[in-house]
Amino acid sequence: xxxxxxxxxxxxxxxxxxxxxxxxxxxxxxxxxxxxxxxxxxxxxxxxxxxxxxxxxxxxxxxxxxxxxxxxxxxxxxxxxxx
Numbered sequence: 001x002x003x004x005x006x007x008x009x010x011x012x013x014x015x016x017x018x019x020x021x022x023x024x025x026x027x028x029x030x031x032x033x034x035x036x037x038x039x040x041x042x043x044x045x046x047x048x049x050x051x052x053x054x055x056x057x058x059x060x061x062x063x064x065x066x067x068x069x070x071x072x073x074x075x076x077x078x079x080x081x082x083x
Contacts, residue, residue: 001054004062008053011066012046018077019045025080 020038049069056062 003059004054004056005050007056007059007062007066008050011053011063011070012049014070015049015073016042016046018073022073022077022080025077 016039020035020042023038024035049066052069053062053066056065
């Protein structure tokens, strides 16, 4: 069970950190209230990612499910960072 929880925790943390950061890179005029709203939505998404990883049948499946969620966040962040 711990391997599924760890996979969901790490991949969810990557997603919750990088998606709001990349949106702030694209839209630099976001106010603090919008950033707080993005973090609130991100926490809900983090819980969804952890539940999705926890429902996997094995450790490998949990990591793959987590990476399916975290990989697009990393790509969006890299695009925002290099543009």
